[in-house]
Amino acid sequence: MKRLYALIAIIVIFLGFAFVGEGGTGKPAKVAKPTVGILQLMSHPALDSIHHGIIHGLEEKGYHPGKNIKIDFQNAQNDQSNLMTMSNRFVNEDADATIGIATPSAQALANATSKIPIVLGAVTDPKGAGLVKNNQQPGHNITGVSDQAPLKEQLGLIKQVVPRMKTLGIFYTSSDDSAAAQYKQFKQLCADEHINLKAYSISNTNDVDQVSQQMVQNVDAVYIPTDNTVASAMQTLIKNSNAAKIPVFPAVDTMVKSGGLATYSINQYKLGVLTGHMTADILKGKKPATTPIKFIRHGDLILNMKEANRLGITFPSSLVKEAQKKGEIIK
Amino acid sequence: MTKPILELKHVVTKVNRNTPEELTLLKDLNLSINEGDFITILGSNGAGKSTLFNTIAGNLTIDSGDILLRGESIANESEERRTRFLSRVFQDPKLGTAPRMTVAENLLLATKRGEHRHLTPRHLKQHMAEFKEMTSGMGNGLNERLTTPTGSLSGGQRQALSFLMATLKKPDILLLDEHTAALDPKTSQELMTATNERIIAQNLTCLMITHHLDDALKYGNRLVVISDGKITYDVSGDEKQQLTQEKLYSFFSDLQE
Amino acid sequence: MTFGLGVSAIGQGLLWATLGLGLFLTFRILDFPDMTVEGTFPMGAAACVAAINNGISPIWATLIAIGVGMLCGLATGLLYTKGRIPILLAGILVMTAAYSVNLRIMHGRSNLTLLDKPSLLKLPIFAHAPMYFDSVFLGFTVIVILTLVLIYFLQTDLGQAFIATGDNEKMARSLGIKTDNMKIMGLMVSNGVIGLGGALVAQNDGYADVNMGIGVIVIALASIIIGEVAFGELTMNQRLVAVTLGSILYRFVLLVVLKLGFNTNDLKLFSSVVLALCMMVPVFRDMFNLKRVWKRGISTHD
Numbered sequence: 019m020k021r022l023y024a025l026i027a028i029i030v031i032f033l034g035f036a037f038v039g040e041g042g043t044g045k046p047a048k049v050a051k052p053t054v055g056i057l058q059l060m061s062h063p064a065l066d067s068i069h070h071g072i073i074h075g076l077e078e079k080g081y082h083p084g085k086n087i088k089i090d091f092q093n094a095q096n097d098q099s100n101l102m103t104m105s106n107r108f109v110n111e112d113a114d115a116t117i118g119i120a121t122p123s124a125q126a127l128a129n130a131t132s133k134i135p136i137v138l139g140a141v142t143d144p145k146g147a148g149l150v151k152n153n154q155q156p157g158h159n160i161t162g163v164s165d166q167a168p169l170k171e172q173l174g175l176i177k178q179v180v181p182r183m184k185t186l187g188i189f190y191t192s193s194d195d196s197a198a199a200q201y202k203q204f205k206q207l208c209a210d211e212h213i214n215l216k217a218y219s220i221s222n223t224n225d226v227d228q229v230s231q232q233m234v235q236n237v238d239a240v241y242i243p244t245d246n247t248v249a250s251a252m253q254t255l256i257k258n259s260n261a262a263k264i265p266v267f268p269a270v271d272t273m274v275k276s277g278g279l280a281t282y283s284i285n286q287y288k289l290g291v292l293t294g295h296m297t298a299d300i301l302k303g304k305k306p307a308t309t310p311i312k313f314i315r316h317g318d319l320i321l322n323m324k325e326a327n328r329l330g331i332t333f334p335s336s337l338v339k340e341a342q343k344k345g346e347i348i349k
Numbered sequence: 350m351t352k353p354i355l356e357l358k359h360v361v362t363k364v365n366r367n368t369p370e371e372l373t374l375l376k377d378l379n380l381s382i383n384e385g386d387f388i389t390i391l392g393s394n395g396a397g398k399s400t401l402f403n404t405i406a407g408n409l410t411i412d413s414g415d416i417l418l419r420g421e422s423i424a425n426e427s428e429e430r431r432t433r434f435l436s437r438v439f440q441d442p443k444l445g446t447a448p449r450m451t452v453a454e455n456l457l458l459a460t461k462r463g464e465h466r467h468l469t470p471r472h473l474k475q476h477m478a479e480f481k482e483m484t485s486g487m488g489n490g491l492n493e494r495l496t497t498p499t500g501s502l503s504g505g506q507r508q509a510l511s512f513l514m515a516t517l518k519k520p521d522i523l524l525l526d527e528h529t530a531a532l533d534p535k536t537s538q539e540l541m542t543a544t545n546e547r548i549i550a551q552n553l554t555c556l557m558i559t560h561h562l563d564d565a566l567k568y569g570n571r572l573v574v575i576s577d578g579k580i581t582y583d584v585s586g587d588e589k590q591q592l593t594q595e596k597l598y599s600f601f602s603d604l605q606e
Numbered sequence: 607m608t609f610g611l612g613v614s615a616i617g618q619g620l621l622w623a624t625l626g627l628g629l630f631l632t633f634r635i636l637d638f639p640d641m642t643v644e645g646t647f648p649m650g651a652a653a654c655v656a657a658i659n660n661g662i663s664p665i666w667a668t669l670i671a672i673g674v675g676m677l678c679g680l681a682t683g684l685l686y687t688k689g690r691i692p693i694l695l696a697g698i699l700v701m702t703a704a705y706s707v708n709l710r711i712m713h714g715r716s717n718l719t720l721l722d723k724p725s726l727l728k729l730p731i732f733a734h735a736p737m738y739f740d741s742v743f744l745g746f747t748v749i750v751i752l753t754l755v756l757i758y759f760l761q762t763d764l765g766q767a768f769i770a771t772g773d774n775e776k777m778a779r780s781l782g783i784k785t786d787n788m789k790i791m792g793l794m795v796s797n798g799v800i801g802l803g804g805a806l807v808a809q810n811d812g813y814a815d816v817n818m819g820i821g822v823i824v825i826a827l828a829s830i831i832i833g834e835v836a837f838g839e840l841t842m843n844q845r846l847v848a849v850t851l852g853s854i855l856y857r858f859v860l861l862v863v864l865k866l867g868f869n870t871n872d873l874k875l876f877s878s879v880v881l882a883l884c885m886m887v888p889v890f891r892d893m894f895n896l897k898r899v900w901k902r903g904i905s906t907h908d
Contacts, residue, residue: 022837022844025851029616036609064869092864095873096819099825102618103860104813105737110610122815125719129812148719192709193816195717247733406780434783439776447773450766461614463782466763514781 051172052081052115052301053088057127059120060096062246063272068119068139068290075294077134081301098122110199115300116243118162120246121147121195123125128160135306138162139293140286142196142244144311160290160315162305165196167244167269168317169204171282174318176267178334179280180239185214189230189255191247192219200269201242205218226251227258234262242278243270252338263329275321275348279329280337282317289314324326354554355382355405355418355522360414362404374400376578377414382522382556386585387548387569390558391597397578398558402524405556407431418521434521438511438528446513448500452491453497454509456480461512465494483513489536498557505536509543516547522549525557541568562594575598610686613738619854620745621806625822626829626849627752628799633830634845636792637770641697644680644819645704646797649747650804651814654713655718658780658809664726668751668805674711675801676794683790701819708816716816725809741810748806749850757843759795768792800826821874828881829853835884 056072058065069091072081081087090111092104105126108116119139120126128149138144142165150156151182153164174185183222188204190197201217207231208215218233220226226248233240240259242248248255249272256277259266268274271283294310319341321333325348341347362375374397382388392398403409405416407428416424423431439445446455457473457480477495485492487509491502499507508528515523525544529537545568548555559565565572572589574582582600584592625647633639650671657667678700685696712718732740759765771788772777778785808814833845833852840848863876 019837019840019844022840022848022851025836026847027850029854032609032612033616033739033742036613037739039609096817097821097874098811098815099622099738099807099822100873102862103614103864106614108610110614121717122813125717126811128721129810142828148716148721154855175712191706192714193716195715196713226613409716428779429782429784432780437780439780440706444774444776449773450769454766458766458778458783461763461767461781466767466783468759468762468764471761471763471766549905574625606872 023329049087051088053090053111053113054301055092055111055113055116056088057104057108057116057118057123058091058093059101059123061093062250064244064246064249064270064286065119065140067286070294071287071290071292072117072139072294072297073290074287076298077294078291079295079298081298087301094123097291100125100133101126102130109134112293115297117297124160124162128158128252132159134159135300136160136162137293137297137306138164139290140165142166146199147195150311153313154227155308156311157307161296161300161308161309161311162329163289163296163312164314165244165284165286165289167200167284168282168312168315169200169207169243169269171243171315171317172269173207173213175202175280175282175301175337176239176241177211177213178337179267179331180265182237183213183238185216187216187218187233187240189218189220189233189240189242189248190234190245192221194245194247196243197243197248200245204241204243215227220247223247223251223254226254230255230258234259234264237264240266241265242266242267249273249276252278260328265329265331267327271318271320271346274322276326279325279331280319280321280333282313283320284317320348321345322348324349350386352419353381354384354386354419356380356415356417356420356423356437357405359413359414360416362400362409363412364409365414372411374409374578375404375411375425378575378579378581380573380580382554384554385552386571387553387555387570388557388571388573389565390556390573390575391565392558392562392564392575393601396575398575399526400578401575402437402526402558403554405431405522406435406437406524435524436462436515436518436520436522437524438508438515438526440527442507444505444529445514446502446507449498450539451496451498452484452502453477453480453495453578455510456483456516456517462518462520476496481518484510486547487513487531491538492513503536505540507534509540510534512540512544512547516553519551519553521554523555526554527558527560530560542599562597566592566594566597610737610857611861611865613736613742614725615857616854617738617741617745618810619857620749620811620850621741622803622825622857623745623749623850623853624752624803624806625800625826626833627749627756627846628796628803629794629823630846631756631792631799633827635769636789638693639680639697639823640695640793640796641699641823642678642682642704642793642797643700643800644821645708645824646675646800646819647804647807647822648708648816648819649678649704649711650675650801651808652708652718652804652816653801653820654805655720655808655814656711656713658720658725659718663807664724664729668726668802668809671801671805672798673801675802675804676798678801679793679795680790682797683733683793687786687789688794691839703821705723705816712814712816717813719813720809721812724802725812726806727809744806744810748802752802753846753850756795756846758843824877824881825853825856828856828877828884830872831881831884832856832859835887844860 059239060109083089090277094100098283109131115135117137118127121141124138124141143149145153149160190201216227265279268278268281274281321341357380360375360378364374365371382417390398411424415422489506489509491506531542571585653674654667654671655821666737681701682696685691700798726744727740767783768788771785775785828851829852832855833848
């Protein structure tokens with residue numbers, strides 16, 4: 019019981035000191051080496067390659083981790099209560115810039131500081147997520163690179179490869195905000211082009227098998243937006259789509275490698291590199307408020323020949339040539 | 350002649366209804382209990398003594414017949430609702446008290462038996478003197494341990510507490526289910542004496558199941574034997590006073606033949 | 607070094623303590639594990655953030671969060687008492703269903719932000735507080751009020767009947783306490799408090815996310831158990847205070863772990879190990895017979 023009161027006393031005294039101290043003391047003397055805090059939501063191949071890309075991008079602009087820049091990398095392992103603690107850590111070590119990989123980490127950072135610049139990596143729709151006022155003129159301390167897939171280009175590709183398509187299925191995770199946002203945009207695109215779109219959503223990987231089985235009975239082709247959960251269960255989906263001989267068009271190259279047919283893909287690594295470049299620019303004095311959000315309009319064409327043979331699909335020769343020139347062909 | 354306070358009429362109680370294990374425990378049982386009766390109940394294992402208590406208390410629902418309290422049927426009332434007029438002491442000392450609450454808190458709970466409980470302060474302090482006096486009457490040191498969690502009391506103290514709790518707010522019917530059976534002979538005897546005194550002092554109507562023929566003869570004004578789900582023997586008054594162990598033994602051996 | 611991180615940990619500890627207090631009512635008093643919390647917590651957050659986004663004031667939005675939390679508790683309580691579904695399962699069912707409801711509340715989005723929106727932490731009274739002190743002041747106010755309300759409640763006739771239900775159900779029934787109603791009430795109050803926790807944490811973090819319930823039961827358990835292990839045998843009132851202190855201590859443990867540069871991949875393992883060790887303290891004490899037998903029991907006096 020004494021310990022109880024003792025602890026209360028310690029906390030009160032600590033807060034008292036902090037209250038007085040916080041007002042007076044300035045920030046500790048700045049070291050010459052700038053600090054960049056990177057906050058990643060969880061371990062995942064796509065997010066990891068963004069992380070590696072960022073490091074590469076910083077190096078290209080002359081910042082070498084450990085030498086003339088300090089990188090504080092924190093991975094919340096999908097535990098949202100950690101995001102706050104980690105964001106505060108960056109603020110407290112007075113980082114010069116922070117990078118949020120995936121939407122929740124960006125939001126945690128945005129909530130922790132309105133001064134330290136925040137660069138977004140892999141946030142599909144910064145405006146929709148309420149992070150910036152305007153994608154052209156972000157207005158606050160936040161800017162970044164959107165990982166939104168070139169949806170229009172991708173829809174065009176599907177029409178080219180499956181010209182007699184009646185119904186297109188879209189498969190995404192309801193709990194993934196950016197996937198849901200892409201679904202809404204894609205729905206609009208399909209409506210404009212008079213394509214019948216049927217949505218199938220899952221709440222986690224356990225739903226993939228059954229929902230995708232259901233889906234392949236009812237559609238002629240499947241589109242998958244940038245969706246980390248579906249990406250992790252790609253094998254299950256492909257097993258079912260192959261059985262029904264339905265082609266799958268994912269938004270991301272990694273998903274083509276694990277059994278998708280084709281895509282125009284934003285390279286996650288390149289995305290990271292661009293994020294790294296933008297961070298370097300900000301470290302050199304560029305203001306986030308006036309730096310527009312960077313969107314990638316054109317992706318690299320990726321074709322999976324192995325999958326095409328399995329499904330008995332032949333790509334138009336123009337596509338094959340394009341992929342050979344500026345893209346990738348998986349054999 | 351006093352009027353009956355509780356009547357059981359042609360009561361049939363079954364368990365595991367509509368299953369292959371269906372069993373009829375009470376078979377057309379009739380019992381009329383008068384105000385002020387102190388009835389001791391004897392019966393071999395499985396005869397239906399505990400079933401009778403569970404049926405009166407509402408733990409078991411009846412299949413046919415009726416239970417009347419002062420002439421009105423209570424057969425469809427829930428167990429909680431019947432606590433307005435009924436209280437009970439179990440054989441197992443663990444069942445009668447809340448182990449993590451103190452003696453005084455347990456007693457306080459019992460003062461509101463069968464009542465609605467509201468968001469009003471419990472006023473424990475105002476009851477302390479009363480509780481102290483009451484517990485000292487049990488003569489087993491319970492009065493010294495009012496602020497002790499009941500989990501650390503001895504079995505005898507807990508049963509004495511259970512008994513006090515059951516009679517704190519005077520019940521119309523008190524059910525004692527071998528409440529001294531789990532105690533050592535000396536403690537058991539002390540509790541039995543205290544029980545008897547309090548029942549007589551408060552003029553309680555009481556049913557007591559016991560395995561001790563001595564106790565069954567010594568206490569109460571009426572003795573009932575249950576066998577195979579029915580009342581097979583019912584004596585009261587002078588007839589009961591003249592009853593001896595030998596007579597009871599011969600009665601039981603007759604039954605077994 | 608500034609005090610910032612410590613102050614932030616205390617602030618978060620205070621806000622998260624609501625969760626511990628809510629779970630205390632079911633886990634320690636009614637003596638069963640209620641998994642509903644993992645659905646109630648994000649639902650409180652979602653309801654509060656959605657309400658604020660619809661222009662409702664943060665105070666009302668927080669009260670709405672308490673309301674939806676209580677509805678979750680009611681659902682679990684009815685399944686458990688009237689539906690005769692085991693409590694663990696009833697909680698898991700409601701928790702699972704809550705996921706879909708949460709998506710509905712947030713209009714099909716899995717994540718809703720509060721950026722540029724009012725919240726309890728942006729109330730004018732906190733405007734001049736030093737960094738992180740806003741959450742400390744808010745958390746402190748809420749915890750003091752909540753603890754006092756709970757202390758009062760547990761000392762009323764109704765509260766005593768509630769404790770008795772968890773302590774000895776058979777006895778409670780034999781005293782005319784409607785134990786089913788007590789359990790439903792306990793689950794409602796408990797989940798209402800947890801909904802409040804969700805609303806506070808969402809306002810502190812600046813967003814609600816449909817996945818934010820994952821693992822919160824461990825955080826709530828940690829507050830309760832660390833509080834018990836750290837302070838030993840206490841009265842009921844002190845135990846309620848110990849939950850809050852446990853929650854703060856847990857935040858400091860996490861802070862130290864992060865500070866030591868632990869690989870954050872191991873954080874969950876670390877949390878579980880700490881919790882398991884704390885829960886085994888009684889075994890160790892018995893083994894070494896250092897102190898009198900540690901009791902987790904409810905002991906109160908006046």
